[in-house]
Amino acid sequence: MAEPLWTSAEIAAATGGKLAGQPFEATGVSIDTRSIEPGDLFVALGGVRDGHEFVEQAMVQGAAGALASRTVFGSAVMVGDTLKALEQLGGAARERAPQARRGAITGSVGKTSVTQAVMAGLRLAGRAHSSVKSYNNHIGVPLTLARMPRDTERAVFEIGMNHADEIRPLVRMVRPHAVAVTTVGPVHTENFADGEAGVARAKAEIFAGLEPGGIAVLNADNAWFDLLKAEAEKAGATVRTFGTAEGCDARLIDFQAAAGHAVIQARLHGKAMDFPILQTGVHWGLNSMAVLLMLEALDVDLNDSLAALGSFEPLQGRGAEKQVRLAGGAFTLIDESYNANPISMASAIATLGARASAGRRIVALTDMLELGDRARDFHAALAEPLESAGIDLVFCAGPLMKSLWDALPPTRRGGYAESAAELAPQVVRAAEPGDLVMVKGSNGSKASAVAAALAALDSVGRETG
Known part of the structure; x- marks a missing residue:
């Protein structure tokens, strides 16, 4: 039988909580009864609707137990604050898998697609884990960490933001070995007094959580490259660049689209290569360069990287x-x-x-x-x-x-x-x-x-x- 993702004793130890009811073993973690699977730990988060109202429904649907801050139906680990406990569970998942190479991706455009394309490469290389959908905020990031199996070899996390000081705490939870900023542009600018410059500085927060000796993959074609490079180097990162100019570690030479696919001509560290992808958007030329560098940074073989790009289909609503x-x-x-x-x-x-x-x-x-x-x-x-x-x-x-x-x-x-x-x-x-x-x-x-x-x-x- 497969090893459980969490036992109630491990959950209690990670969160400082106390078990109420019978001990249990969880095979997953959920915050939503609409998508809960039998065997999941149900985390009763606050919000527009208090998650505690749904614990009984979660148990009926097969939840193994709950993480709760007040008395609920069934077995539960009781804590003072369920969101803080979810963060602690995520931290414990990271600490118990020291072998896992972790990547984190942000950017004004393309972060979900690039994250999922990187995951396609990680999956070919071994036991892999990633964000689902766009789980990239103060709930999605710790939830993704908490779901990470202890035998994970590589993982990639999407990190998003609408305001300043949102990325920094999230990337410090992940502590990635490699990060990428796909691009910076006029997105969420209404939340920044200095517009795009503020967005660029907020994206640069991703370097704050890098493990020592970490790699930062940056878009050399972007207007904010110099700012991002300076911030990455200040954080001690090794910078790898992608773009269309000479000197980029991953250089896009040409992008030829046809019905349902495209062929990319590129140079990776000076070595020429042509490869097909199942995307037609011109932005996938540079996206592919970012994916290659991130997979390289996470110790994925180039053949696996190209195979992943060659079979990665457009996501729903994204081409x-x-x-x-x-x-x-x-x-x-x-x-x-x-x-x-x-x-x-x-x-x-x-x-x-x-x-x-x-x-x-x-x-x-x-x-x-x-x-x-x-x-x-x-x-x-x-x-x-x-x-x-x-x-x-x-x-x-x-x-x-x-x-x-x-x-x-x-x-x-x-x-x-x-x-x-x-x-x-x-x-x-x-x-x-x-x-x-x-x-x-x-x-x-x-x-x-x-x-x-x-x-x-x-x-x-x-x-x-």
Whole structure:
């Protein structure tokens, strides 16, 4: 029988808690009854709804026991503060697996995709562990650590932030041997008085938790590279660079996209290599360079790294493609609905423009959020990359995207609505066989509603009349 992830005695020792009820063994850790698995430890966190209200439901669904701060149904380890106890459990998981090489990834764009691509490489190399989804905040990071098996050989963690002083405590929990900053751009700028410079300094907090002699993988093409490099070196890190310029440790030479894949030409420490990937977004050229350097830093063989990149498929809402069948043929739906900011928007638009298409290139865009005072300017400025890419029709939803709509020439205007839900039927009516249709926007502006409406055409067809 497999060794348990945690025994109640280990949980009590790690958290300073006391067992109430029968001893138990847990095979996982959960904070949500909607995704709990039999055998999990259920952590009753506070929040909009107090997790203690769900302990009995968790037990009915097969939880082994709970971590709680007041008397609950079933066996539990009792602590004063369940979030602090989760952090302590994460720290104990790290300490009991000293053999594990740990990596941490942050950045304004691409951190989830890069983290998951790195994980694909770690998995090929041995016993691996990583964040699931975008578990990158003050709950997600300790939860990911607490779930790390004791025999883990390599692990990678995603670390996010909206404000200053959020990354530092999280990376100190992880204590990575290697970190990467994918890029820095105008994301969450409304939370920083000095805008992008503040974002760059907040991202640099990731160097604060590096183990001695750790490696920092940095984007040499980014405007904030010098600041990040200086902060990394101040923290004692060895800097490895990726970019398009000569002298980069991982240098992107060329990126050629086709339907459903691309071929990358690169140099790794001066050695030429060509390799295929299952991504079409131009940003995956540099993403792949970051992945190669992170995997190298975590002691993964280059053959495993290239095999992982060659088989890593786009994540849902981050460039996943679907052929949607209509009566007279199919159109290609490119789902970029998970998130958006000025950097990722420009990259996605350029990618679409570079694709060969038998039909039109159509985009449906919803508001980019958390951009502060310059939000309307950032939206209006998208008119230029749309023109450069030769996009045929642009559909816009949201009060901020109205600025782009007003900046578009009449020939490029597909339709405008106040919300994504109201825009969806307009885009559905417009899509025709042969078209390339991309949907992109911030998660909070519900771009996924447009993508879902388009994807649904495949099964129900379009009403005619």
